[in-house]
Amino acid sequence: MRAVVVAEPGGPDVLRVEDVPAPEPGPGEVLVTVVAAGVNRADLMQREGHYPPPPGASETIGLEVSGHVTALGPDVDGLEVGQPCVALLAGGGYAEQVVVPAGQAVAPPPGYDLVDAAGVLEVAATVWSTLAYAHLASGETFLVHGGAGGIGSFAIQYAKALGATVIATAGSEAKLGHCRDLGADHAFSYRDDWAAQIRGVTDGRGVDVVLDNMGAKYLEAHVGLLAPDGRLVVIGFQGGRTGTIDLGALLAKRGTVAAISLRGRPLDQKADICRHVAAEVWPLLADGTIRPTPLTTYALDDVADAHRALESGDNVGKIVLKVA
Structure with missing residues (x-):
């Protein structure tokens, strides 16, 4: 089968499409023939050598795919050969076939x-x-940065569906308009003093929840923006890994700072998350509460161009590799 191979850490040019042995499903696993694979910022970090897969996971980049179940390993229930699915992965997505724990393969969103x-x-x-x-x-x-990207676009809409007031940041007027179109109540350029603007629109109270993909760069500002009992949840560190927290400021707000990831969770936790997403989020996609974000597609052979596009910061919405 064909798959993307990274010969050595580096820029997009290190990505190569080569023939590699096809995987075989083990107990509790299914083999998926891939139609398309999502491209995520974590993929760029893995390509650069900064985000290795968990032990035992495929070294091939790619954290999500769509396709059809092609074969079942032993002890798999609830899935059938030929069934369309989307799958959450710890690795292996940039390939024509991938092995997936059965609990992490679910039906695609309706429509x-x-x-x-x-x-x-x-x-x-x-x-x-x-x-x-x-x-x-x-x-x-609720505050999210990069509101025009894949995570940000989805987070704006899901937080609105939960009944939150949503604040987003982005880097251009077009992207700020995109955030507002998705339902953001306030959208500010991260090139301006966004923290001061947020304090202004919240009358100085701040925000209850921050979804933070920046890490160290915004850590001090985020702690300063937390409302009483506010929660800062770090999911990425595009702005660096090491920062300083004023514990006195955090204590005064009874604030919480947490860092969580999806990729390295135990299989049972990821299967539980996939079940909840299919049960609670897919209906919001089906009825239009959460709208599809713009999609930019590249052929598998053009994977380097797909990485360059995501790295540029110019893309709005999601980038996908068409594999089949």
């Missing part, structure tokens, strides 16, 4: 074809699990 569906599960699972952890409630205020 989505398999190319459109390829970029939905990872962002839905990330956002659902993060906001469930943070206990975002109706009437609270």
Whole structure:
């Protein structure tokens, strides 16, 4: 089968499509023939050598796919050969076939074809699990950065569906308009003093929940923006890994700072998240509460161009590799 191979850590040019041995499903696993694979920022970090897969996972990049179940390993119930699915992975997605733990393969969202569906599960699972952890409630205020990207676009809409007031940041007027179109109550450029603007629109109270993909760069500002009993949940570190927290400021707010990830969770936790997403989030996609974000597709052979596009920061919505 054909798969993307990274010969050595580096820029997009290190990505190569080569023939590799096809995987075989083991106990509790299914083999999926891939139609399309989502492209995520974690993929860029893995390509650069900064985000290795968990022990035992495929070294091939790719955290989500759509396709058809091709073979069942022993002890698999609830899935059938030929069934369309979307799957959450710890690795292996940039390939014509991938082995998936059965609990992490679910039916695609109703009304989505398999190319459109390829970029939905990872962002839905990330956002659902993060906001469930943070206990975002109706009437609270929610902040997400990169509101025009895959995670941000989904988080804006899901937080609105939960009844929150949503604040988003983005880097251009077009992207800010996109955030507002998705339902953001306030959208500010991260090139301006966004923290001061947020204090202004919240009358100085701040925000109840921050979904933070920046890490160290915004850590001090985020702690300063937390409302009483506010929760800062770090899911990425595009702005660096090491920062300093004023514990006195955090204590005064009774604030919480947490860092969670999806990729390295135990299989039972990821299967539970996938079940919740299919049961609670797919209906919101089906009835239009959460709208599809813009999709940019690339052929598998053009994977380097797909990485360049995501790295540029110019893309709106999700990038997907068409594999089949």
